[in-house]
């Protein structure tokens with residue numbers, strides 16, 4: 629009986645880890661969530677070397693598109709998604725996928741996804757998918773260790789680091805990575821900095837309802853003429 633309880637406890641812990649997707653990744657990472665490293669290299673630097681620009685690469689077109697989609701599901705217009713608005717009333721993928729996306733987006737874990745949290749999550753996940761899917765040489769929808777390592781070595785300048793980064797992304801250790809699997813780890817790395825989501829998004833999307841300051845007007849006149 630006692631053994632049965634112990635086994636069920638171990639199973640529950642293992643399931644919890646699997647659901648969080650952190651079984652293997654946490655073993656590879658060193659440091660607190662704010663300063664994660666893989667072999668002495670900060671995760672922010674790893675993402676950058678793999679080609680991630682994150683919010684600094686946001687185009688106006690993307691910003692408008694993300695804002696439009698965000699507002700469509702923000703039924704009561706309070707500029708944040710409740711679980712009901714996004715998970716229950718949403719239509720994208722399955723309710724379980726939407727729950728995963730909601731939780732990943734809700735960086736401050738207050739049970740709501742603000743417009744900034746939504747936009748940053750879209751930036752991170754769309755970019756991660758584009759970078760990683762580009763490595764899928766045989767187009768089978770999965771990135772095998774060999775595919776990742778071959779593409780990552782020139783970017784990371786180290787085969788060992790490339791192997792360790794793949795191992796961290798491959799949370800179920802089956803030698804290949806699929807979208808939800810690598811997004812969980814990549815998403816955590818992409819949020820490992822000290823700045824809040826709000827600050828990060830405000831920095832790249834200056835509010836349009838502010839009146840231009842006098843020096844802005846002046847500098848506009850100084851722009852070189854074509």
Ligand SMILES: [Ca+2]
Pocket residue numbers: 733734735736737738739740741742745
């Ligand atoms: Ca939130």
Ligand SMILES: [Ca+2]
Pocket residue numbers: 764765766767768769770771772775
């Ligand atoms: Ca592949």
Ligand SMILES: [Ca+2]
Pocket residue numbers: 798799800801802803804805806809
């Ligand atoms: Ca895997």
